[in-house]
Amino acid sequence: MNTKLVILGGGESGVGAALLAQQKGYAVFLCDEGALKPIYRAELELAGIPFRDGGVDEQRVLAADEVVKSPGIPEKNELVKKIRAKGIPVISEIELAYRHKGNSRIIAITGSNGKSTTTSLIYHICRSAGLDCALVGNIGYSFARQVAEDPKELYVAEISSFQLDDIVRFRPDVALLLNITEDHLDRYDYRFENYARSKFRILMNQTEHDYFIYNADDETIVAGVNHISNSVKRIPMSMKRKEEPGAYIQDEQLNVNLPGAEQQQMSVYDFTLKGKHNQFNTMAACVAGAIMDIRKSKIREAVQTFESLEHRLEPVATVRGVEFINDSKATNVNSTWYALESMTKPTVLILGGIDKGNDYTLIGELVTEKVKAIVCMGTNNSPIRAAFEGKVQLVETASAEEAVRAAYSLAVPGDAVLLSPACASFDLFKNYEDRGRQFKEAVKNL
Numbered sequence: 001m002n003t004k005l006v007i008l009g010g011g012e013s014g015v016g017a018a019l020l021a022q023q024k025g026y027a028v029f030l031c032d033e034g035a036l037k038p039i040y041r042a043e044l045e046l047a048g049i050p051f052r053d054g055g056v057d058e059q060r061v062l063a064a065d066e067v068v069k070s071p072g073i074p075e076k077n078e079l080v081k082k083i084r085a086k087g088i089p090v091i092s093e094i095e096l097a098y099r100h101k102g103n104s105r106i107i108a109i110t111g112s113n114g115k116s117t118t119t120s121l122i123y124h125i126c127r128s129a130g131l132d133c134a135l136v137g138n139i140g141y142s143f144a145r146q147v148a149e150d151p152k153e154l155y156v157a158e159i160s161s162f163q164l165d166d167i168v169r170f171r172p173d174v175a176l177l178l179n180i181t182e183d184h185l186d187r188y189d190y191r192f193e194n195y196a197r198s199k200f201r202i203l204m205n206q207t208e209h210d211y212f213i214y215n216a217d218d219e220t221i222v223a224g225v226n227h228i229s230n231s232v233k234r235i236p237m238s239m240k241r242k243e244e245p246g247a248y249i250q251d252e253q254l255n256v257n258l259p260g261a262e263q264q265q266m267s268v269y270d271f272t273l274k275g276k277h278n279q280f281n282t283m284a285a286c287v288a289g290a291i292m293d294i295r296k297s298k299i300r301e302a303v304q305t306f307e308s309l310e311h312r313l314e315p316v317a318t319v320r321g322v323e324f325i326n327d328s329k330a331t332n333v334n335s336t337w338y339a340l341e342s343m344t345k346p347t348v349l350i351l352g353g354i355d356k357g358n359d360y361t362l363i364g365e366l367v368t369e370k371v372k373a374i375v376c377m378g379t380n381n382s383p384i385r386a387a388f389e390g391k392v393q394l395v396e397t398a399s400a401e402e403a404v405r406a407a408y409s410l411a412v413p414g415d416a417v418l419l420s421p422a423c424a425s426f427d428l429f430k431n432y433e434d435r436g437r438q439f440k441e442a443v444k445n446l
Contacts, residue, residue: 002025002026002027003025003026003027003065003066004026004027004029004063004064004065004066005021005026005027005028005029005064005065005066005067005068006028006029006030006031006060006061006064006066006067006068007021007028007029007030007031007067007068007070008031008032008056008061008067008068008069008070008073008079008080009032009069009070009072009073010030010031010032010034010036010037010040010041010044010051010053011032011037011040011070011072012040012141012142012145013070013071013093013142013144013163014030014032014040014068014070014093015030015040015043015044015142015145016093016097016141016142016143016144016145016146016148017068017093017096017097017142017144018030018044018047018049018051019043019047019049019144019145019148019149020096020097020100020144020145020147020148021068021096021144022047022048022049023148024100028049028050029049029050029051029052029057029060029061029064030044030049030050030051030052031051031052031053031055031056031057031060031061032051032052032053032054032056033053033054033055033056034053034054035053035054036051036053041053056079058079058082061079061083062082062083062086062088064083064088065088065089066088066089066090066091067083067088067089067090067091068090068091068092068093068095068096069090069091069092069166070093071092071093071160071162071163071165071166072162075165089168090166091166091167091168092162092163092164092165092166092167092170093142093143093144093163094137094143094144094157094159094163094167094170095166095167095168095169095170096144097136097142097143097144097146097147098143098167098169098170098171099169100147101147101151101155102151104151104152104153104154104155105153105154105155105173105174106154106155106157106171106172106173106174107122107126107154107155107156107157107172107173107174107176107288107292108137108157108159108172108174108175108176108202109122109156109157109158109159109175109176109178109284110158110159110160110161110164110175110176110177110178110199110202111176111177111178111179111180111199111215112178112179112180112181112199112332112334113178113179113181113277113332113334113335113338114178114179114277114278114280114281114284114338115138115139115158115159115160115178116138116139116158116309116312116329117273117278117281117308117309117312118176118178118281118284118285119135119137119139119156119157119158120135120139120306120309121273121281121282121285121302121303121306122156122284122285122288122289123135123156124302124305124306125285125286125288125289125294125298125299125302125303126154126156126289126292126294128298128301128302128305129289129292129294129295129298129299129302131153131154131292131294132152132153132154133152133153133154133155133156134146134150134152134154134155134156135156136155136156136157136158137157137158137159137160137163138158138159138160138163139158143155143157154292157172159202161195161198161199161201162198164198164199164201164202165198165201167201167204167205169205170205171205171206171207171210172202172206172210173209173210173211174210174211174213174288174291174292175202175203175206175210175211175212175213175232176213176214176284176288177199177200177202177203177212177213177214177215177221178215178280178281178284179215179218179221179334180195180196180199180218180220180221180224181332181334196220196224200224203228203230203232204230206230206232207230207231207232208230208231208232208233210232210233211232211233211235211291212228212232212233212234212235213235213237213284213287213288213291214234214235214236214237215236215237215238215280216236216237216238216241216243216246217237217238217239217240235247235258235287235291237280237283237284237287239276239279239280239283242255244257245257245258245259246258246287247283247284247286247287248283249268249279249280249283252267252268252269253265253266253267253268254266254267254268254279254282254283254286256283256286256287256290258287258290258291261290261291261293262290262295262296263296264286264290264296264299266286266296266300266303268282270300270303270304271303271304272303272304272305272306272307272308273306273308274313274342275313275338275339275341275342276338276341276342277338277341277342278313278342282303285303286299286303289302309329310326310433310436311326311327311328311329311432311433311436312327312329313325313326313327313339313342314326314327314436316439316440316443317443317444319408319443319446320413321412321413321414321415322408322411322412322413322414322415322416322417323345323415323416323417324404324416324417324419324439324443325339325416325417325418325419325420326419326436326439326440327339327418327419327420328419328420328421328425328432328433328435328436328439329432329436330420330421330422331353331356331421331422331423331424331425331432332356332358332422332423333358333359333360333362333363333422334362335420335422336349336351336363336420336421336422337362337363337366339418339420340363340366340367340370340371340418340420341366343370343416343418345414345415345416346370346372346414346415346416347370347371347372347415347416347417347418348371348372348373348374348375348407348410348411348415348416348417348418349367349371349373349374349375349418349420350374350375350377350403350404350407350417350418350419350420350421350439351374351375351376351377351384351420351421351422351423352376352377352378352381352384352421352422352423353377353378353421353422353423353424353425353426353427353428353429353435354378354423354424354425354426354427355378355380355383355423356423356424358383358422358423360383360384360387360388360422361387363422364387364391367388367391367392368391368392371392372392372393372410372411372415373392373393373394373395373407373410374388374392374393374394374395375394375395375397375403375406375407375410376394376395376396376397377397377398377399377400377402377403377421377428378398378421378423378427378428379398379427379428380427381396393410395410398428399428399438400428400429400435400438400439400441400442401438401442401445403419403439403442404417404439404442404443404446405442405446408446419435419436419439421435
């Protein structure tokens, strides 16, 4: 009898999981408490996969042999509690994809900040070197959809802590842990150690044949590495000291020294991506490329031709001498810190949205040093006012158009306007992409 698999959540990961599960012979049922997007509804109907949206069929869910839970659904969800109480196994979509990937390899990237940029650059390096690869996970297609529709020899996967929470056997050949800073604490009972523990799950199944690339400058990561019990090959990276074997940046030079691999050295001025944080992201990508036995000339070429991502320190336009930069993907304070750290011009900063318990003191020094005014863009700007009132000029707005006009009026030629909100976007926008696109549209309309 076919395994009864219920998928909770009908977004990209849920629908991808449903398509793969049906292909592999599971008896699939998908449900979502909200309304499915028309494109996903059409896909399920075309594939003949039964589903329910706008509610759940609790009886059918609780009769499942196994449940695939969307990363967006928290453990405190009442239905999830009932599933757990019945002892029904719960897995993530990446676990299902891993189960059916065959002999393909996986490079998996996680961290609080820089995941999308680093994942995209690794993919660009691998593709430029002629590897048969796909970009999956939190970026691009879901891992399960890719395995179902167009399997590859290598998957470069951006992985969130939410996805790692429900893995069982998922095991990347190469795992990268970029950093761990406070984020999503509402999901982890406001305990930072719970969040950090989730990040470290990326290497829990790795063996002596696998690689774990990590940030040796991050105290939380170093403390966790000291408690690793498996025999994975550890590759440290540092911006502060030599790491041999490993990788480091010193005197504006990137050095990669791995056992049995071609030694790499490259000037940071060859990197397309600018800013100290992007030097680190580029270093991580180069290490991953070296582990995949890609020639250093190919890695250098890819690093020099990579284009930055939409919504991540994306140059939009220069209007009468004022530069506009879209960093809408900055949904936490640490991301905004990295953005401000890279700014070289007097900056008008657009902040705001749904505050996840932000500690704005983290960017206090950079605001004092680089920011001439803050434009608040959200339905509740009181936390920003509490942090910066009296320290810098503040203006209240409630739309992207208002925020862009206000920022432009505060800037003079030679200044920059930076959208780097440090908050989630759901108060005024569908998501951070919608926020970034509305920002860009408003700039074009100046």
